[in-house]
Amino acid sequence: MTGWHTSFEGKSSRHRGGDAAARRMPERARCASPVAVPKEDARVIHQRGFTVIELLITVAIVAILVTVALPTYNNALVRANRAAAQAYLLDLANREEQYLLDARTYTTTVNYLSPPPATLSPYYTVTIAVPAGSTIANAYKINATPLATSMQKNDGNLTIDQDGVKEGKW
16 A cells, blocks of 8 residues: 555544644545545546536437427417407407498598507508498408518418408418
8 A cells, every 4th residue: 555545634644743744735635534545646636517428418408399399489479460460450340330430431541540559560461441342431341461571471361341251360
């Protein structure tokens, strides 16, 4: 056992005057339990951090979770935007009926009834038109067309008329 010593609470069994020897030993070599430490290499190197394999596994798990969650999140956004457009179309239809009571005719101006909310404008274009074969006094058709550059582009048109008949994904 030449060249080795045991350390316990900073006292060495091989050196006389254990306290003085303990003060000369590096802090890492002093420990609470007996440990055999080579005399030449009394420092213990503690490695901290993650291995490359652990990081790769973590990245792979996160990538799998993202591929599962992202389409679901996008579908929820599309449904929420559609619901906002439906609510706005119903509000416009109600305002058209109020306008008819006041003016004895319908209007084709969306902004006169209620401008589109800022949350709807990036996704839909809303128009009011007179159906073919009708006059402005007795019919209207409110149409919300998804913009080609928005996430709603595959959603299709939403339409409601003066009788409350709805077309599209209601």
